Amino acid sequence: MEFVFALIGVAVAAAAYFIGVKRGGSGAVSKVERLETERDGVATELGESQLDLRDANGRLDEAQTDITDLKTLLGERDLEMRRMNKRLAEAVERARRYGGEHEEVRARIQAAVDGEIWTQTLDPELQEAHNARRSTIPIIAVGNFKGGVGKTTIAANLGAYFADAAPDTARLSHRVLFIDMxxxxxxxxTLLSVSGGEGGNRVTHLFDADMEPPQAVATSEPLRNRALSGGCRFLDCDYTAAEQEEKLLFQWVGGAEAKGDLRLRLADILHSRAVQDNFDMVIIDMPPRNGVYAHNALAAATHLIVATKHDMISAQAIGKFVEYLEGVRVSLCPRMKLIGIAPTMLRQSDSPRGFVEPMMLDAARLWRGGGDVAMLPSIPLRTAISSSAGRSFAYLEDMLVRKSFSNLGEAVERRL
Ligand SMILES: Nc1ncnc2c1ncn2[C@@H]1O[C@H](COP(=O)(O)OP(=O)(O)OP(=O)(O)O)[C@@H](O)[C@H]1O
Ligand SMILES: [Mg+2]
Known part of the structure; x- marks a missing residue:
């Protein structure tokens, strides 16, 4: 019995064993399948990841393209910005300049209103060149801002004295350039009558923008008269010159003068070789007003004669004139010499030793420049002078007048 039981036991154990083996074999298969499934899953995932990676790379490329575009855009903006800044800086500079110009024009207009338009100092470079000018011939201005005091009469007859082709003494006959300003x-x-020419308003051409000295000399009119030295010439003017003076004033106030200084135009011409080589003397008849012509005359002159009547009002006028000259002396006429005061229209009753002459001398002492504060020989009041005015030189027509202007001429000659 026991054996049977043992046998059954063995049989059960064997069965159990085989069942176990059988069972263990099917587990390995499923593991492989699982692994294969997992592998397929991983492969799928890998494929998807690769796709994702490709997508990501594509997006990266897009992003880089965007960055490049942005950089280009930023560069353009930067460039644009810089251009704008440059334009802004230029606009600011222009505004500043216009502001400055406006201020300058405003100051010039104010100076014109205050009557100081022509008294402004010269540009330093021009000043230096102006100070260095040397004339080899006398350039004599006859002036006074008071009207009717004999300026023109003295300029004409003094010029005739120097230009005299047959002088009373052994002195030389001068080639005189007369300038009517x-x-x-x-x-x-007078000059047109003496030479028989026609008026040409020649002085105005001195102020043509491109007028060169030789041309200015060629523009002047020969003063043909047998009583005068050959080579005398003149620059005439008439009332149309007043328009030019006004025009020049407005140009000056507007700051339109491109080169040089309008006040030095005559000086530039008269100090040129063209004038210095062709004349022995220049005589300028100044106007009785302080405009552009007067300042040109002062800037060009090497010497000044103050013409005056022999009375108290005229003595006071000398003070005002000389005071004005002092205001412009350093810049416009730093080397101009005062020759003296020339009294004219002296009546027999006028006493040179009275109080008028000391008054005149006192007034003239306001002058701080070179030369003499002295009374020159006076010219008496003579009908021969007034009757020849505008027609001829009284100096050439009347012996007494000739004598008076000879005295004056000799005194002038000694002071040159
Ligand atoms: N010594 C003199 N005898 C007589 N008449 C004179 C004498 N001097 C000048 N005259 C006359 O007096 C007037 C004024 O003289 P002149 O024209 O020379 O002065 P002016 O200072 O040049 O005048 P303006 O300021 O108007 O230019 C003229 O008619 C002139 O003929
Ligand atoms: Mg005059």
């Missing part, structure tokens, strides 16, 4: 044209009338 008063648009009233009194001197011009």
């Amino acid at each position: 008063d648009f009233q044209g009194s001197l011009s009338t």
Whole structure:
């Protein structure tokens, strides 16, 4: 019995064993399948990841393209910005300049209103060149801002004295260049009558922008008269010159003068070789007003004669004139010498030793420049002078007048 039981036991154990083996074999298969499934899953995931990676790379490329575009855009903006800043800086600079110009024009207009338009100092470079000018011939201006005091009469007859082709003494006959800078044209009338020419308003051409000295000399009119030295010439003017003076004033106030200084135009011409080599003397008849012509005359002159009547009002006028000269002396006429005061229209009753002459001398002592504060020989009041005015030189027509202007001429000659 026991054996049977043992046998059954063995049989059960064997069965159990085989069942177990059988069972263990099917577990390995499923593991492989699982692994294969997992592998397929991983492969799928890998494929998807690769796709994702490709997508990501594509997006990266897009992003980089975007960055490049942005950089280009930023560069353009930067460039644009810089251009704008440059334009802004230029606009600011222009505004500043216009502001400055406006201020300058405003100051010039104010100076014109205050009557100081022509008294402004010269540009330093021009000043230096102006100070260095040397004339080898006397350039004599006859002036006074008071009207009717004999300026033109003295300029004409003194010029005739120096130009005299047959002088009374052994002195030389001068080639004189006469310049009428008063648009009233009194001197011009005499000169045109003496030479038989026609008026050409020649002074105005001195102010043509491109006028060169040789051309200015060629523009002047020969003063043909047998009583005068050959080579004398003149620049005449008439009332149309007044228009030019006004025009020049407005140009000056507007700051339109491109090169140089309008006040030095005559000086530039008269100090040129073209004038210095062709004349022995220049005589300028100044206007009775302080405009552009008067300042040109002062800037060009090497010497000044103050013409005056022999009375108290005229003595006071000398003070005002000389005071004005002092205001412009350093810049416009730093080397101009005062020759003296020339009294004219002296009546027999006028006493040179009275109080008028000391008054005149006192007034003239306001002058701090070179030369003499002295009374020159006076010219008496003579009908021969007034009757020849505008027609001829009284100096050439009347012996007494000739004597008076000879005295004056000799005194002038000694002071040159
Ligand atoms: N010594 C004199 N004897 C007589 N008449 C004279 C004498 N001097 C000048 N005259 C006359 O007096 C007037 C004024 O003289 P002149 O024209 O020379 O002065 P002016 O200072 O040049 O005048 P303006 O300021 O108007 O230019 C003229 O008619 C002139 O003929
Ligand atoms: Mg005059």
